[in-house]
Amino acid sequence: MSEMTRRERIMTSALRQRADRLPFYHYWRHCQTGWAERECRNRGMGMNWLRPPYVTRLHGVNITETPAILEGRAVIRRTFSTPVGSVYEEEWREPGVGLWHANRSWRGVTPWLTSHLIKEPEDYKVVQYIVENTEYLVDYFPIEQAMDWIGDEGVVLDNLPHSPLQMMLIYWVGSEGGRFFFHLADYPGLVEDLLRAVSKSREPLHEIAAKSPAPISMCGDNIDGALIGPRLFEKYFMPEYEKQAKVLHQHGKLMAVHMDGRLAVLKNLIPRTPIDIIEGFHPLPMGDLPLGEALSLWKDKAIWIGFPDSEYQLGPQATRGRALSLLQEAVPGDRIAVAMSTENPVSNENLITLTSVLEKALLPLTAEQIDEIVKETSRA
Numbered sequence: 001m002s003e004m005t006r007r008e009r010i011m012t013s014a015l016r017q018r019a020d021r022l023p024f025y026h027y028w029r030h031c032q033t034g035w036a037e038r039e040c041r042n043r044g045m046g047m048n049w050l051r052p053p054y055v056t057r058l059h060g061v062n063i064t065e066t067p068a069i070l071e072g073r074a075v076i077r078r079t080f081s082t083p084v085g086s087v088y089e090e091e092w093r094e095p096g097v098g099l100w101h102a103n104r105s106w107r108g109v110t111p112w113l114t115s116h117l118i119k120e121p122e123d124y125k126v127v128q129y130i131v132e133n134t135e136y137l138v139d140y141f142p143i144e145q146a147m148d149w150i151g152d153e154g155v156v157l158d159n160l161p162h163s164p165l166q167m168m169l170i171y172w173v174g175s176e177g178g179r180f181f182f183h184l185a186d187y188p189g190l191v192e193d194l195l196r197a198v199s200k201s202r203e204p205l206h207e208i209a210a211k212s213p214a215p216i217s218m219c220g221d222n223i224d225g226a227l228i229g230p231r232l233f234e235k236y237f238m239p240e241y242e243k244q245a246k247v248l249h250q251h252g253k254l255m256a257v258h259m260d261g262r263l264a265v266l267k268n269l270i271p272r273t274p275i276d277i278i279e280g281f282h283p284l285p286m287g288d289l290p291l292g293e294a295l296s297l298w299k300d301k302a303i304w305i306g307f308p309d310s311e312y313q314l315g316p317q318a319t320r321g322r323a324l325s326l327l328q329e330a331v332p333g334d335r336i337a338v339a340m341s342t343e344n345p346v347s348n349e350n351l352i353t354l355t356s357v358l359e360k361a362l363l364p365l366t367a368e369q370i371d372e373i374v375k376e377t378s379r380a
Helices: 006-014 035-042 123-132 141-153 164-172 176-186 188-201 203-210 225-250 291-297 309-314 316-330 348-358 367-379
Strands: 024-027 046-051 054-058 062-070 073-082 085-092 112-115 134-138 156-160 216-221 254-258 277-281 302-306 336-339
Touching (some): 006 046, 006 141, 006 302, 024 348, 046 141, 085 123, 123 134, 134 203, 141 156, 176 188, 188 225, 203 225, 277 291, 291 316, 309 316
Parallel strands (some): 024 336, 302 336
Antiparallel strands (some): 054 134, 062 073, 073 085, 085 112
């Protein structure tokens, strides 16, 4: 049987099946271009790409951006003016934003909101107006272009917005100082009305994603159970996943959700969701759920691992050690793939080191095979 392509390996893991080798890949959005990237790709590393299948058109909303100084730091103030009032947010941008991959800075940092759109109760009606007057339009060119460029080197995924509560928690209200949770307690009607409006407005977007050429749709979300907890997850997230997955699955699309936080408190709820791929899963020490336990609990889910950046900070030897321990937890290696990083650039040394382990992982993995990989990589 001929060797699988990188794309075939990644898609085989997404379908909860066994590839010929353990799939591993980098994300374009923070992958360095150069000798190490080229060498790792020559040795089996794939390349995944998140791109939107849509554009938005705002009706009755005027957006302006002006520079401002906030606590001595230069920021961009973005103001949204509507017939029912105005709201603004302030964004800090590190050097390099707009000049490198995926709107990231030279260090790989995305623009950071230093203030959010919703500050007071009266801001809710403005944001709800914006939501209700946002039109989603088909634009498959970014997907088609990336698929043409990548070919069999990896997989292109639809890049979709966060689910409604995460939009509020991360972008519109913020979690700093418990702000969103105070709003949920103090203004439950305003919060619930906005959540319903977002959910309703996204319905056309589900159809757009379901019909795009990409085989997988990614819901960003950045789930962290220590922040949202089981009650909020069950009430606000699971119904949204059901709603989105119903449309995607009707068109043969797989659904991935970025769950890169601490998941132990959600471990028994996640199997009840229709999600196909738990993406960005961070094992110990950055996460709080061992990979082996997750594989045992989520038998109908693919798990795409985000290699923990904390190991990279300790250098190549720690990177090698953690990669080997992950292989031991992953036996026999079905249903998983490894992302070199889901958030940050990776140094050349660490990229080469991780590749030197993962490239040797033939499937099915066995304890004896891993022992051989330990010996081989210790001599390198």
